[in-house]
Amino acid sequence: MIDDRNILMGNRASTLIYHIARNLPQETLCLLPANVCYVVPMSLKLAGMRIEFVDIDPVTLSLPPDEVLRRIYRDTDPVTFLLHNRPYGARLSQDDDFLREIAVDRPNVVLVDDRCMCRPDLDAAEAELVPGVDWTLYSTGYAKYCDLGFGGYAFNINRTSLGVTKLTALQRGEQLSVFMKEVDRLLACGDALADNSDLYSRDWLDQRLLELSEAEYFEQLRIRRDLMDQRKRAINDTYREVVGLSYCLPDNYQNWRFNILSSNRDRLLQDLADVGLFASGHYAVSAKLFGSKNFPNASALSSSVVNLFNDLYIQFSQVEQVADIVNKHLRVYGVESAVG
Numbered sequence: 247m248i249d250d251r252n253i254l255m256g257n258r259a260s261t262l263i264y265h266i267a268r269n270l271p272q273e274t275l276c277l278l279p280a281n282v283c284y285v286v287p288m289s290l291k292l293a294g295m296r297i298e299f300v301d302i303d304p305v306t307l308s309l310p311p312d313e314v315l316r317r318i319y320r321d322t323d324p325v326t327f328l329l330h331n332r333p334y335g336a337r338l339s340q341d342d343d344f345l346r347e348i349a350v351d352r353p354n355v356v357l358v359d360d361r362c363m364c365r366p367d368l369d370a371a372e373a374e375l376v377p378g379v380d381w382t383l384y385s386t387g388y389a390k391y392c393d394l395g396f397g398g399y400a401f402n403i404n405r406t407s408l409g410v411t412k413l414t415a416l417q418r419g420e421q422l423s424v425f426m427k428e429v430d431r432l433l434a435c436g437d438a439l440a441d442n443s444d445l446y447s448r449d450w451l452d453q454r455l456l457e458l459s460e461a462e463y464f465e466q467l468r469i470r471r472d473l474m475d476q477r478k479r480a481i482n483d484t485y486r487e488v489v490g491l492s493y494c495l496p497d498n499y500q501n502w503r504f505n506i507l508s509s510n511r512d513r514l515l516q517d518l519a520d521v522g523l524f525a526s527g528h529y530a531v532s533a534k535l536f537g538s539k540n541f542p543n544a545s546a547l548s549s550s551v552v553n554l555f556n557d558l559y560i561q562f563s564q565v566e567q568v569a570d571i572v573n574k575h576l577r578v579y580g581v582e583s584a585v586g
Contacts, residue, residue, distance in 0.1 A: 252402040257454040259362050259385035259398030260289045266381055267293035276327040279309055280541035284429055284532035292446055299533035301541040307333035311344045318352055331360035335501040342376050349378020356380050363502040365391050368464055370401045391502055392470045425450035433530045438537045481556040481565050488569035493580040503553035507581040511552055514575045523568050526553040550581055
């Protein structure tokens with residue numbers, strides 16, 4: 247719930263997105279990046295929102311300001327809810343400036359600064375919140391920067407609470423794994439999700455409150471963040487040394503995982519899997535699940551990016567092995583990064 251310091255907390259960050267949306271008028275039009283994690287648009291639709299997608303900028307991998315502003319300012323059916331995520335956890339000053347501009351010029355637009363892939367900030371002062379943003383969202387769920395296996399929180403400092411005062415524990419999300427497998431299958435096949443799909447009605451959204459007190463939760467987070475800061479720094483240094491920088495995203499995009507670009511991504515993922523190693527290729531163009539198809543920049547990134555693990559899911563003994571395989575692969579299939 248929100249306390250006197252305006253912190254909204256729940257068992258998952260998607261729970262918070264759902265409850266924020268539930269307290270807005272039904273059929274509010276939400277604008278999202280085309281490659282946002284599919285749980286986000288699913289949560290918004292479950293809350294009764296309409297969703298619209300926009301392609302990412304090919305250089306920053308973030309939302310393109312001109313196109314977003316066009317949709318906010320248009321006369322017919324303008325966007326009144328914007329979820330702006332930080333690509334691979336990159337905190338870009340131009341994103342802050344853009345959000346600040348919208349907050350000043352269009353104060354009726356609800357702004358969510360999605361920092362779920364960022365290194366989590368422990369309080370509002372450390373977060374350097376963007377003035378005028380309604381909610382600044384963090385996650386400590388599975389595979390995030392600080393993976394506690396649960397938890398999400400959002401700061402709301404600049405405006406009123408928009409009516410969100412309490413999270414009601416309605417569902418436990420017991421079918422989440424089944425839900426994710428089915429959605430992953432649809433994405434792999436390129437199929438759209440029907441508006442009347444029974445996936446919407448399944449118990450996949452964990453709406454429980456945190457079982458820990460706020461003090462206990464943030465103490466666990468502080469300890470885990472110290473550990474992950476050291477671990478990610480050491481592993482990233484190895485990747486940079488062995489792989490080199492030409493095919494890597496810039497440093498500020500390397501917090502969540504270590505991201506590289508390959509013209510034959512699937513071959514590299516398979517080469518790693520063949521020797522018992524692993525990497526990921528996030529994020530798919532989730533907009534395709536909802537019948538939207540023309541997103542060339544998000545599609546190009548999705549087909550070339552490989553996320554190398556730099557967390558507790560990989561042992562230090564495996565890091566150099568991964569780096570060596572990646573290095574050999576990139577000599578043949580590497581794509582020089584134009585991101586920055």
